[in-house]
Amino acid sequence: MGLKGLVIKSTGKYYEVLDPETDKIYTCSIKGKFRIKGIKTTNPLAVGDKVYFETTNKEGVIYQIEQRKNYIIRKSVNLSKQAHIIASNIDQCLLVATISQPTTSTGFIDRFLITAEAYNVPVVLVFNKSDLLSKTEHDYCDKLQKIYTDIGYKCLATSVKSGDGIEDVKKLMKGKINMISGHSGVGKSSLINKIEPSLDLKTTNISGYHHKGQHTTTFAEMFPLSFGGFIIDTPGIKGFGLVDMNKDNLFHYFPEIFKLSEQCKYNNCVHINEPGCAVKQAVDDQISESRYRNYETIYNDLEADQTYRIDPYK
Numbered sequence: 001m002g003l004k005g006l007v008i009k010s011t012g013k014y015y016e017v018l019d020p021e022t023d024k025i026y027t028c029s030i031k032g033k034f035r036i037k038g039i040k041t042t043n044p045l046a047v048g049d050k051v052y053f054e055t056t057n058k059e060g061v062i063y064q065i066e067q068r069k070n071y072i073i074r075k076s077v078n079l080s081k082q083a084h085i086i087a088s089n090i091d092q093c094l095l096v097a098t099i100s101q102p103t104t105s106t107g108f109i110d111r112f113l114i115t116a117e118a119y120n121v122p123v124v125l126v127f128n129k130s131d132l133l134s135k136t137e138h139d140y141c142d143k144l145q146k147i148y149t150d151i152g153y154k155c156l157a158t159s160v161k162s163g164d165g166i167e168d169v170k171k172l173m174k175g176k177i178n179m180i181s182g183h184s185g186v187g188k189s190s191l192i193n194k195i196e197p198s199l200d201l202k203t204t205n206i207s208g209y210h211h212k213g214q215h216t217t218t219f220a221e222m223f224p225l226s227f228g229g230f231i232i233d234t235p236g237i238k239g240f241g242l243v244d245m246n247k248d249n250l251f252h253y254f255p256e257i258f259k260l261s262e263q264c265k266y267n268n269c270v271h272i273n274e275p276g277c278a279v280k281q282a283v284d285d286q287i288s289e290s291r292y293r294n295y296e297t298i299y300n301d302l303e304a305d306q307t308y309r310i311d312p313y314k
């Protein structure tokens with residue numbers, strides 16, 4: 001009998017596949033080839049894959065994969081042409097940021113958003129530790145939320161300590177496959193424990209804590225949320241990994257700049273110094289100064305160093 005399921009764990013040898021209709025989990029092997037066009041992958045299937053499988057009892061054989069809507073990969077260090085698929089079909093990534101203790105810079109946020117755009121994963125910005133903010137910091141947080149909301153990113157303010165905004169986070173996560181990223185210390189583990197206390201032990205990886213030199217496996221795992229949906233734990237991966245980008249296309253990953261670029265005088269305008277650039281004219285109006293400044297900085301980095309890779313965590 002053929003069933004459709006979701007790969008929730010992969011060990012490289014076998015896969016755990018959840019049948020959402022019955023909530024049963026099957027241990028499956030694969031039959032046939034599952035290749036992505038254009039890249040060689042070290043693993044044919046990953047967590048998040050939607051697959052078809054045949055089963056007799058508790059075991060099954062996967063014979064087909066549904067097209068992935070997105071996937072994140074890590075390039076193999078030794079074999080540069082090989083890539084490892086870490087997870088697929090991610091509905092959204094929650095980027096946890098803090099205005100203070102620690103400060104998350106807009107440079108980090110914007111670099112992160114570029115990598116997420118490149119991987120086609122929607123991002124929700126969660127500004128945590130709202131209980132710690134002074135009046136000035138609150139105003140700044142509101143300002144940031146307005147900037148990113150206007151571009152099209154969902155934003156939330158939360159405090160794990162007071163409980164503010166936690167229900168909104170749950171509502172957003174419900175029924176979806178979620179990833180959580182952000183700098184160390186912003187409250188990722190605390191947030192996860194708050195929304196799903198039973199995940200406490202299992203999610204130590206999400207906090208980004210790893211021993212130096214420790215061999216980190218790259219097999220991700222999905223944990224079900226009691227209110228519906230999943231959290232993906234990607235060991236050793238805090239964001240989406242490095243992204244190679246051509247400086248001339250950089251603006252494609254800034255949605256608001258991309259939108260305005262249609263109005264630029266020159267077809268190949270890169271929005272740096274061109275006369276009649278609609279983007280430059282809109283800075284401090286439709287385009288926030290900090291977003292444009294970060295665009296310029298990253299553009300210059302890409303121009304100065306051809307091997308520069310966008311890595312928000314660097």
Ligand code: GDP
Nearest residue numbers: 129159160161183184185186187188189190207
């Ligand atoms: P992670 O590294 O992102 O997983 O961060 P943790 O969850 O380990 O949190 C780092 C520190 O921030 C811990 O001491 C938490 O108790 C604290 N923390 C987390 N969320 C909040 C919050 O909303 N308000 C305050 N005041 N502290 C928080």
Ligand code: ZN
Nearest residue numbers: 264269271277
């Ligand atoms: Zn322009």
